């Protein structure tokens with residue numbers, strides 16, 4: 001007789017999603033739906049003019065100092081800009097850094113966020129925020145930072161160069177992989193993760209080969225959404241915890257770091273998470289999932305090793321020692337020597353052997 005499903009609790013997250021080529025044309029109406037009259041536009045310098053134009057009379061002020069990992073000083077200036085403008089709505093257009101800045105503002109100056117993501121970070125569907133101060137990066141969860149509306153327009157991503165598309169897509173794939181064995185995994189989040197990985201694996205190589213391919217861009221953006229939603233509910237595991245530590249301690253670029261570490265983290269956890277990871281077999285290397293993910297990285301032209309990202313080999317011992325206290329010991333126990341071996345493999349960047 002089959003066993004019943006394991007018990008679980010699932011907090012489904014709210015939020016409205018408007019998806020499709022040309023969806024950004026609805027930005028004004030979406031702001032109106034939320035009652036926004038005075039919008040703080042948050043975007044890098046490249047995107048801000050177009051955003052201001054689309055907001056028309058709803059625009060009140062702009063904040064363009066968008067940086068990775070949301071430095072606390074920049075966040076404080078954005079909060080001051082929101083207060084000075086009397087902003088009643090925050091619109092973020094760009095990658096995870098723009099969304100992250102809007103989240104930091106919403107923590108101090110509560111206002112609904114409309115997110116218009118143009119990378120595959122997935123932050124737009126999570127209630128997770130991060131802020132980086134002198135003591136490093138701290139993250140937290142707060143329902144006030146979950147965007148109320150997300151507009152996914154694949155046409156906005158055709159200008160995303162291959163060197164951003166590849167790593168950003170691998171970051172999304174990492175969300176799908178870890179959602180399968182993370183502490184909050186359940187049948188619904190696993191469904192999101194499985195389908196997210198499937199469309200990412202199909203869309204990313206085509207988007208890198210032809211950045212203007214809207215079918216590929218649609219797949220990749222849908223995958224990023226599903227990946228973010230899976231991550232938000234299921235949580236993360238050893239891969240994300242290692243990347244968080246390395247990114248914070250050595251200031252390594254977020255998405256590239258995920259692209260490098262993922263195949264090696266999968267190689268490490270695979271013996272303890274076979275049934276969960278088997279859901280990704282189609283399209284990602286069959287039983288050799290770690291190798292399949294490494295191959296995808298080469299196809300996308302993402303960096304292969306921590307050495308390429310500039311991490312000195314001499315740092316590996318220290319990183320492994322620091323990591324041991326910070327990584328969950330599930331689904332596989334990871335002591336200093338296991339973590340040192342995982343980091344060494346990621347530092348070298350060779351194709352993992354089949355497990």
Ligand SMILES: NC(=O)c1ccc[n+]([C@@H]2O[C@H](COP(=O)([O-])OP(=O)(O)OC[C@H]3O[C@@H](n4cnc5c(N)ncnc54)[C@H](O)[C@@H]3O)[C@@H](O)[C@H]2O)c1
Pocket residue numbers: 044046067068069070094095096097098100118119120121122123124126127128129130156157158159160161164168171254255
């Ligand atoms: N809180 C969460 O749930 C969560 C989830 C994932 C990532 N994050 C955070 O997001 C940040 C990383 O996000 P990211 O990887 O999207 O990086 P990013 O936002 O810094 O963007 C990467 C690069 O892409 C460029 N770019 C973005 N859209 C473009 C477009 N359409 N055309 C051309 N260039 C474009 C940006 O200018 C930037 O140079 C990190 O700080 C990470 O911690 C948070």
